[in-house]
Amino acid sequence: MAEALHQSTKGSGKVVAALGTTQTIAWGSSYYLPAVLVDPIARDLGLPADGILAAFSFALVVSALSSPAVGRLIDRAGGRGMLCASNIVLAGGLALLASAQGIVTLVAAWAILGLGMGMGLYDSAFAALARSYGTAARGPITGITLIAGFASTIGWPVTAALDAAFDWRTACLFWAAVHIAVCLPLNRLMLPEAKHAPKTGAPSEPHPKATPQEVTIMCLLAFAFASAWFVTGAMATHLPRILQAGGATPAQAIAFAALVGPAQVAARLAEFALIKQVHPVWSARFAASMHSIGVVALAVLGPPGMAVFAVLHGAGNGLLTIAKGTVPLALLGPAGYGYRQGLISAPARLTQASSPLLFGLLVTRYGADALWFSAGLTLLALAALCLLRVPALNRAS
Numbered sequence: 001m002a003e004a005l006h007q008s009t010k011g012s013g014k015v016v017a018a019l020g021t022t023q024t025i026a027w028g029s030s031y032y033l034p035a036v037l038v039d040p041i042a043r044d045l046g047l048p049a050d051g052i053l054a055a056f057s058f059a060l061v062v063s064a065l066s067s068p069a070v071g072r073l074i075d076r077a078g079g080r081g082m083l084c085a086s087n088i089v090l091a092g093g094l095a096l097l098a099s100a101q102g103i104v105t106l107v108a109a110w111a112i113l114g115l116g117m118g119m120g121l122y123d124s125a126f127a128a129l130a131r132s133y134g135t136a137a138r139g140p141i142t143g144i145t146l147i148a149g150f151a152s153t154i155g156w157p158v159t160a161a162l163d164a165a166f167d168w169r170t171a172c173l174f175w176a177a178v179h180i181a182v183c184l185p186l187n188r189l190m191l192p193e194a195k196h197a198p199k200t201g202a203p204s205e206p207h208p209k210a211t212p213q214e215v216t217i218m219c220l221l222a223f224a225f226a227s228a229w230f231v232t233g234a235m236a237t238h239l240p241r242i243l244q245a246g247g248a249t250p251a252q253a254i255a256f257a258a259l260v261g262p263a264q265v266a267a268r269l270a271e272f273a274l275i276k277q278v279h280p281v282w283s284a285r286f287a288a289s290m291h292s293i294g295v296v297a298l299a300v301l302g303p304p305g306m307a308v309f310a311v312l313h314g315a316g317n318g319l320l321t322i323a324k325g326t327v328p329l330a331l332l333g334p335a336g337y338g339y340r341q342g343l344i345s346a347p348a349r350l351t352q353a354s355s356p357l358l359f360g361l362l363v364t365r366y367g368a369d370a371l372w373f374s375a376g377l378t379l380l381a382l383a384a385l386c387l388l389r390v391p392a393l394n395r396a397s
Contacts, residue, residue, distance in 0.1 A: 020147025028155020062114030079128020086120025263314030
């Protein structure tokens with residue numbers, strides 16, 4: 001069995017490197033773009049910054065609604081074609097965004113970018129790996145998240161530098177060109193064709209009918225990830241503001257918030273090291289508890305606890321990103337993985353789209369105490385994950 005699984009992932013290192021690179025670029029040029037370009041776009045187009053964020057939220061809704069259909073297509077034909085198509089769609093959306101002159105073209109551009117995100121971000125990459133490697137995909141999934149964990153670290157400075165040296169339109173056109181010149185060839189040449197998917201653990205039926213037990217698992221996972229991803233979206237948008245409300249200076253808030261990225265990568269390295277010893281459900285439970293532990297640490301320690309909170313939140317978020325791909329694979333198997341993953345992920349993407357606005361209202365009213373709400377949501381996610389039965393871990397995988 002171990003030898004079969006080894007053969008099933010033979011050559012996956014190149015695939016992981018290619019997908020890790022293309023995912024880093026895809027995230028940096030779409031999801032992380034507004035954090036740098038909201039203000040420049042708003043000034044240039046004479047629109048409120050909230051309007052730009054609303055267009056971005058609309059893109060996340062489009063991404064959520066498209067994910068089940070995207071997963072179904074990957075189950076049928078493999079992920080290479082879908083990921084290549086996503087590069088073309090994302091490039092087109094970025095080019096349209098670069099040419100935007102008002103609200104209509106702005107919203108249209110973000111709608112296209114939302115479709116591209118639905119086609120080309122983690123869920124599609126995870127489904128492509130599950131389609132190729134079956135139950136042995138946990139290692140490759142962890143590998144690409146290790147690389148793409150630096151998406152904001154790379155994307156934000158590059159986008160900011162291009163905006164400062166030229167303008168925001170040039171930054172968008174640069175990323176569009178990178179999708180065509182770098183990502184498209186990598187996805188086309190490095191990802192295996194669907195017919196090369198290994199027999200070991202690979203799906204034989206694209207869309208098997210779910211049993212009542214599987215439906216229950218999917219509902220629990222959808223609830224858990226929807227709760228957790230609301231918090232992820234809220235912290236990505238408001239963390240520096242929250243820390244300032246708790247007493248940090250603007251410089252301190254940025255410094256503490258910057259700890260989230262390294263903590264994510266460190267946690268993913270730990271996951272990779274323990275991949276054969278710890279079932280992904282246990283990793284997910286541990287991850288879901290870390291944000292609330294950080295909130296308690298912040299409440300007990302005061303301002304000195306801000307670094308602790310940022311590290312714990314970042315580590316938990318880093319592990320949950322992996323769990324979102326590996327837990328459904330471990331509990332439901334690779335058959336029909338893409339479609340099921342799309343169904344599980346859709347509520348999470350919708351809550352993530354709503355979190356910047358809704359959590360912003362809580363921060364405005366309650367300041368740093370809004371973190372008790374986010375802590376409660378992660379505890380609800382933990383409760384849902386604790387209702388899942390954990391099967392024996394196949395240590396050979």
